[in-house]
Amino acid sequence: MKSSYPDISEILSAKAERRQTLAALSWEEKVAIIEQMQQLLPKRMWKDRVTDKKGADLNQDAQQRYEDGRAG
Numbered sequence: 001m002k003s004s005y006p007d008i009s010e011i012l013s014a015k016a017e018r019r020q021t022l023a024a025l026s027w028e029e030k031v032a033i034i035e036q037m038q039q040l041l042p043k044r045m046w047k048d049r050v051t052d053k054k055g056a057d058l059n060q061d062a063q064q065r066y067e068d069g070r071a072g
Contacts, residue, residue: 022030 025033
């Protein structure tokens, strides 16, 4: 029986390869990438970014729960 789902194995393979490439970069190269992203993306996106104590990004709903002590 033929699957009704499209074959995404090439996409998944490309993503895995990109993750390995990025993981192999030096710390300095990774910082340079972030600095480039900060210049390309709207400044407001970086300014309004909220993270929890472990560094995980939070959306507004999660931010409110986190501040209220009901994170999760």
